[in-house]
Amino acid sequence: MRVAIIGAGFSGLIFSKYLLKSNIDVDLFEEHKFVGMPEHCTGIVSSLTERLIGDEAEKNRLSQYNGLNISGTKEKVYLSTRDPVIKLNRKKLEEDLLYSFIKNGGRDYLSTKVDEISDLSRNRYDAIIIADGVNGFLHKMVGLGFKGRIVYGINQEFCIRSLEDHFTVKFDRVTSNNFFSWYVPLKDKVILGTGVENQRELMSTQYRLKKLYNIDKKEYKTYGGLIISGVNKSLIRKNNIFVIGDAAGMNKPLTGGGLYPNALSAYLTYVLIKKGFNLLESLESSIKFTLALLFKSNHLSIALQRNPEIVDELIDIIKKSGLINDINRNIDYDFHFDIIYKSIRSRNSHKFLYNFFKKDPIKFFKLSKSLIKDIT
Numbered sequence: 328m329r330v331a332i333i334g335a336g337f338s339g340l341i342f343s344k345y346l347l348k349s350n351i352d353v354d355l356f357e358e359h360k361f362v363g364m365p366e367h368c369t370g371i372v373s374s375l376t377e378r379l380i381g382d383e384a385e386k387n388r389l390s391q392y393n394g395l396n397i398s399g400t401k402e403k404v405y406l407s408t409r410d411p412v413i414k415l416n417r418k419k420l421e422e423d424l425l426y427s428f429i430k431n432g433g434r435d436y437l438s439t440k441v442d443e444i445s446d447l448s449r450n451r452y453d454a455i456i457i458a459d460g461v462n463g464f465l466h467k468m469v470g471l472g473f474k475g476r477i478v479y480g481i482n483q484e485f486c487i488r489s490l491e492d493h494f495t496v497k498f499d500r501v502t503s504n505n506f507f508s509w510y511v512p513l514k515d516k517v518i519l520g521t522g523v524e525n526q527r528e529l530m531s532t533q534y535r536l537k538k539l540y541n542i543d544k545k546e547y548k549t550y551g552g553l554i555i556s557g558v559n560k561s562l563i564r565k566n567n568i569f570v571i572g573d574a575a576g577m578n579k580p581l582t583g584g585g586l587y588p589n590a591l592s593a594y595l596t597y598v599l600i601k602k603g604f605n606l607l608e609s610l611e612s613s614i615k616f617t618l619a620l621l622f623k624s625n626h627l628s629i630a631l632q633r634n635p636e637i638v639d640e641l642i643d644i645i646k647k648s649g650l651i652n653d654i655n656r657n658i659d660y661d662f663h664f665d666i667i668y669k670s671i672r673s674r675n676s677h678k679f680l681y682n683f684f685k686k687d688p689i690k691f692f693k694l695s696k697s698l699i700k701d702i703t
């Protein structure tokens with residue numbers, strides 16, 4: 328069995344790893360001379376995702392946090408997670424994944440741009456996997472992949488020592504625009520980032536974010552890119568051609584995180600092949616399963632990004648109803664639906680829902696509507 332993967336970003340690399348592990352020959356094509364470039368990602372994942380990625384992730388752990396601050400326009404809450412949240416060195420992670428791939432017998436074709444799928448046909452691949460990212464033209468050319476909502480994301484790094492030891496995500500209209508902003512303290516630096524729906528607002532929003540955290544130093548590094556938010560039920564397979572990664576909208580709808588869904592899907596493909604399913608069935612089932620999982624928190628995510636006041640209400644009521652005690656240390660950073668599911672099923676949820684309804688029926692109905700859309 329032989330597979331071609333086009334694009335050596337995170338998704339192409341993690342699928343390469345698990346397909347090689349399934350004893351499948353993999354040819355990996357990448358238009359750039361190096362992997363991990365251009366840098367765009369913050370690199371925050373759960374411990375589960377770190378385990379799914381494997382040794383390459385563990386080696387590239389830059390920091391870890393026992394939870395996160397979630398902030399609305401006024402309210403703030405600290406939630407501790409079941410397992411630590413990890414900040415990875417993203418560039419080095421991709422370099423190490425490529426290194427392992429070559430060491431384990433994979434064939435890499437760096438500096439090789441694939442202009443058309445038919446370029447590969449002479450090699451008669453059993454499957455062709457397009458992992459060309461959200462900007463890639465190849466998946467669009469074959470009529471596959473993501474067509475939904477994108478936001479513009481930016482990260483800036485500052486050489487300052489933070490007094491905070493938690494990272495913060497903030498939903499408001501000042502430091503982001505229909506998305507959220509983030510503050511990530513590391514040993515000797517801080518990463519500030521935000522997402523905006525309107526590209527023209529990117530720098531002014533980032534400026535306000537700097538002001539909020541009282542950072543008057545000049546950044547030493549800026550990077551970013553398009554973030555996928557709001558997955559759609561897109562076509563991911565045509566005959567033996569598949570699309571994965573950002574190109575397929577395999578991203579958590581709330582944060583745009585792509586590492587968890589792709590690591591999960593690659594791992595599931597490996598498990599299915601090991602259980603005796605054929606390659607094409609395994610790829611299709613694991614990608615579709617992952618997309619269905621992401622879809623479960625789709626509407627809720629967009630409702631929270633667009634209505635940060637709902638986040639305030641939720642935080643306030645989570646604290647007052649005692650729900651915080653139920654969800655603390657009981658949630659996984661990457662598994663968003665789990666947080667919602669656990670909250671609804673927890674013993675304090677009736678108090679929470681009743682208080683919320685009493686306090687603001689309109690916001691309550693807005694939230695319920697998106698939850699119902701997600702659950703049904």
Ligand SMILES: Cc1cc2nc3c(=O)[nH]c(=O)nc-3n(C[C@H](O)[C@H](O)[C@H](O)COP(=O)(O)OP(=O)(O)OC[C@H]3O[C@@H](n4cnc5c(N)ncnc54)[C@H](O)[C@@H]3O)c2cc1C
Binds near residue numbers: 339368371
């Ligand atoms: C600001 C920002 C912050 C983020 N933070 C996080 C985070 O904290 N946690 C998280 O999980 N995710 C995060 N993400 C999302 C994550 O970075 C992406 O989901 C992930 O990198 C997507 O990987 P990919 O392989 O699908 O696409 P890409 O990384 O875009 O890779 C596509 C690759 O394909 C190559 N390519 C394209 N066309 C061709 C062609 N025709 N021939 C050959 N090669 C080709 C490109 O050169 C590129 O290397 C963030 C994204 C942004 C923008």
